[in-house]
Amino acid sequence: MNARGVVWFCAAVCGLVLLGAMPCLAAQSVLEMVPDDALGAVIINQMAQTDAKIQKLGQQIQLPAPSPLMMLKAMAKAEKGLDEKGSAAVIAMPAKEDGGKPIPVVVLPVSDYKVFIGQFEPEKVTDAISKVTISSRRTLVANKDGYALFAQADDQEALQAVLESAKSVAAEVAPWKQWATDNDAVVIVTRHGLKLFFARADKELEKAKEAMASMGDQAAPATAAFDMYREMFGVAEKGITAVGVGLVIEEDGALRLSANGLFVPDGDLAKWFEGVKPLEGNVLAGLPKGPFVGAVAGPLPSAMMESLMRISVDMMKAAPNIYGLNEEQTEKLAKISTETMKGVQGMSMMLGIAKPGEPLYAGMAGAMWTEDSEAFLNRYAEQTKASAELAAGAEKSPLKSIKVEPIEIDGAKGFKIKMDMSSMFSMPGMEKQAKMLEKMYGKGEMTAYVLAADKHVVVFSYLSEDVAKKALAAVKNADASLATEAGVAATAAKLPTDADWYAYLSPTGTLEFVNNTLASVLPAGTEIKLPPFPETPPLGFSAKVDAAGVWKQIYIPADVVKSIAPYAMQVRAMNAKQQ
Numbered sequence: 001m002n003a004r005g006v007v008w009f010c011a012a013v014c015g016l017v018l019l020g021a022m023p024c025l026a027a028q029s030v031l032e033m034v035p036d037d038a039l040g041a042v043i044i045n046q047m048a049q050t051d052a053k054i055q056k057l058g059q060q061i062q063l064p065a066p067s068p069l070m071m072l073k074a075m076a077k078a079e080k081g082l083d084e085k086g087s088a089a090v091i092a093m094p095a096k097e098d099g100g101k102p103i104p105v106v107v108l109p110v111s112d113y114k115v116f117i118g119q120f121e122p123e124k125v126t127d128a129i130s131k132v133t134i135s136s137r138r139t140l141v142a143n144k145d146g147y148a149l150f151a152q153a154d155d156q157e158a159l160q161a162v163l164e165s166a167k168s169v170a171a172e173v174a175p176w177k178q179w180a181t182d183n184d185a186v187v188i189v190t191r192h193g194l195k196l197f198f199a200r201a202d203k204e205l206e207k208a209k210e211a212m213a214s215m216g217d218q219a220a221p222a223t224a225a226f227d228m229y230r231e232m233f234g235v236a237e238k239g240i241t242a243v244g245v246g247l248v249i250e251e252d253g254a255l256r257l258s259a260n261g262l263f264v265p266d267g268d269l270a271k272w273f274e275g276v277k278p279l280e281g282n283v284l285a286g287l288p289k290g291p292f293v294g295a296v297a298g299p300l301p302s303a304m305m306e307s308l309m310r311i312s313v314d315m316m317k318a319a320p321n322i323y324g325l326n327e328e329q330t331e332k333l334a335k336i337s338t339e340t341m342k343g344v345q346g347m348s349m350m351l352g353i354a355k356p357g358e359p360l361y362a363g364m365a366g367a368m369w370t371e372d373s374e375a376f377l378n379r380y381a382e383q384t385k386a387s388a389e390l391a392a393g394a395e396k397s398p399l400k401s402i403k404v405e406p407i408e409i410d411g412a413k414g415f416k417i418k419m420d421m422s423s424m425f426s427m428p429g430m431e432k433q434a435k436m437l438e439k440m441y442g443k444g445e446m447t448a449y450v451l452a453a454d455k456h457v458v459v460f461s462y463l464s465e466d467v468a469k470k471a472l473a474a475v476k477n478a479d480a481s482l483a484t485e486a487g488v489a490a491t492a493a494k495l496p497t498d499a500d501w502y503a504y505l506s507p508t509g510t511l512e513f514v515n516n517t518l519a520s521v522l523p524a525g526t527e528i529k530l531p532p533f534p535e536t537p538p539l540g541f542s543a544k545v546d547a548a549g550v551w552k553q554i555y556i557p558a559d560v561v562k563s564i565a566p567y568a569m570q571v572r573a574m575n576a577k578q579q
Contacts, residue, residue, distance in 0.1 A: 078116065349365070
């Protein structure tokens, strides 16, 4: 293995394992090794404890787990001077030239630097840097504050930059001090790394858009989507100054991931989420019990809604042949939509599993928290009719077909909304998309039910009146709510109680939805069906925002982790049998 292989092996150990329990002092000291002009860093801590966690997790999921520490020591033939209880890192330094790969500098904790490098036939390069032999290859090494810094032989400049840096990223990510303490390992991308990422992402999106545009009008929705992604990336680039990812492996084998972003003070994102207040009570009210794919709930800050509305408007402008509106009409529609959402404080939504024979999205339901349900419904009906009138002169637009009908279900008043979706995919060459649309929403019309469940909560469902009834019941009776389903409740208990947004993803429901989709879209006589995933609690997501940034968590229950390997073997056996 060459010197670059040695460096990237260390990077792989850090990046893929991401383990170890990090005491505050160790985490802070190794973070201070990262220069403030670095692109980012991966940090793992207490290598011996990391190794033990890997072995235990391997036993829990019934898969052989190699020992990264033993592999590292065997490869480098490092038997002495390595501090196995210390923290290690891989620092990504800027490339030598534009478009080049980041330069890795590996940081290993040592108990005795001279003893440690003495094993590698050191040769003096400068007063601070030596050349050593690792796996028959020469590489550079230096000592800084109890750490051995490694770099490839021709990356002396990057090594020197880390060695001589007087300012680290620790101050930049100061709000993450406790977070770094609480996680087993972290990955940090600095403002320099984000700038590089967004620049490259924008170039790739532009290339993809140009390639898609060459396909003509039928690619209009996709090209519009690329514009939306570029605009969203632009918002993130201007509003986020650092990103961090962390991981904890819990004793029972559950995984807890975290993803944080630091906001630019007074930036767009900071303004989006200014004054966010979490929803009170059962945030899953209006989401009924039953098999489901995913569910999400949380507040809707007005600034964020307005910005998202602007992105949607730009998409519609980019594809007038799909939505049938000119720029002036699209702007008017944006004002109508903004007016409709006034007084909406938050929303919950779920994708349930539809009954056999129903459209795939027949299980979709949700709820909106409003200042006044009756006022919202009246405004919603008026603005929906105004949207239809706005599009009346358009040659082709699904909006012109909207019909609003007053209804009452189980004592709750509201409206039944109908819209013909077929015109969206009536262009030549869009036959396959039209068929897929039919499988998703039903033939021709899409129907929505919007009902006032109580003074402040409005429920809605698509395609199914039965689901609308269940959504109403899920507001009025806590026992009918998804929140009281055993698996959801178990996962919810593992999430922070002070988050603003919550979401759940059911592996069992997701695989069932995939199978239903395959059965709907594959040609008659084609039978491809994945094995059902075992019944497990869902994955849980939470997010909280404050003045500094956004804090997210993903909790993967131990039952899910332990089911992945057996399920993969089951799929493999099924594939082998079919062949």
